[in-house]
Amino acid sequence: MISDNLREVQQEMQDSCALVSRSSEEITLIGVTKTVGINQTIELANQGVNHLAENRVDQFLSKKEKMSDFTDIAWHFIGNLQRRKVKSVINEIDFFHALDSLKLGNEIQKRADKTIRCFVEVNVSGEDSKQGIASEELETFIEQLALFDKIKVVGLMTMAPLGSTKEQQHEIFARLKHLQETIQEKKWGFAPCTQTSMGMSNDFPVAIQEGATFIRVGTALFKE
Numbered sequence: 001m002i003s004d005n006l007r008e009v010q011q012e013m014q015d016s017c018a019l020v021s022r023s024s025e026e027i028t029l030i031g032v033t034k035t036v037g038i039n040q041t042i043e044l045a046n047q048g049v050n051h052l053a054e055n056r057v058d059q060f061l062s063k064k065e066k067m068s069d070f071t072d073i074a075w076h077f078i079g080n081l082q083r084r085k086v087k088s089v090i091n092e093i094d095f096f097h098a099l100d101s102l103k104l105g106n107e108i109q110k111r112a113d114k115t116i117r118c119f120v121e122v123n124v125s126g127e128d129s130k131q132g133i134a135s136e137e138l139e140t141f142i143e144q145l146a147l148f149d150k151i152k153v154v155g156l157m158t159m160a161p162l163g164s165t166k167e168q169q170h171e172i173f174a175r176l177k178h179l180q181e182t183i184q185e186k187k188w189g190f191a192p193c194t195q196t197s198m199g200m201s202n203d204f205p206v207a208i209q210e211g212a213t214f215i216r217v218g219t220a221l222f223k224e
């Protein structure tokens with residue numbers, strides 16, 4: 001049941017916060033609804049989860065349209081966004097979690113009618129297969145985004161590699177937090193960079209302990 005799953009996730013969020021003396025109000029749970037249909041997505045929204053994330057353009061647009069009555073939902077787009085699809089979604093979303101190239105930034109700049117709140121995706125682990133900007137290139141990359149007045153860098157996003165140990169997860173999330181603080185200290189107007197989007201079903205307790213402000217949770221909410 002979604003309601004039981006949600007209670008479990010919320011309990012784990014609180015427990016993780018307690019371990020490191022954080023307030024659970026600092027953390028926003030994003031329900032990742034990419035694997036479920038409209039009914040379960042609506043059920044989750046009815047349980048009070050008002051941040052939802054999708055990673056496929058068609059499914060996102062269709063759900064958003066069907067849920068037009070839910071006026072207080074913040075829609076997050078996670079995962080890869082092809083440049084040719086930017087036009088159809090960018091003005092429909094509240095947060096974009098996968099900014100990882102200047103070409104994509106340029107396309108967003110061209111198509112956006114408003115300021116788009118973006119997370120820059122960072123490949124903290126340095127794995128070849130991972131999307132995202134390498135840690136060493138992050139500062140230069142973000143500096144170049146100053147060109148684009150439609151883009152506001154609200155924070156950094158990362159994923160721990162599949163099958164990583166708890167210890168590795170701690171290290172990766174701590175490094176993202178450190179990078180986020182480094183950018184925040186620059187006090188760039190276009191890049192306040194106060195947020196970290198990190199932690200999924202398997203590793204959100206670790207991410208919270210390391211300072212996550214947005215966690216992206218799917219499977220744990222929808223398991224049978």
Ligand SMILES: *Cc1c(COP(=O)(O)O)cnc(C)c1O
Binds near residue numbers: 159
């Ligand atoms: C699917 C996905 C999630 C959620 O993953 P779960 O393991 O189902 O919680 C989070 N972030 C991104 C970028 C995803 O693609």
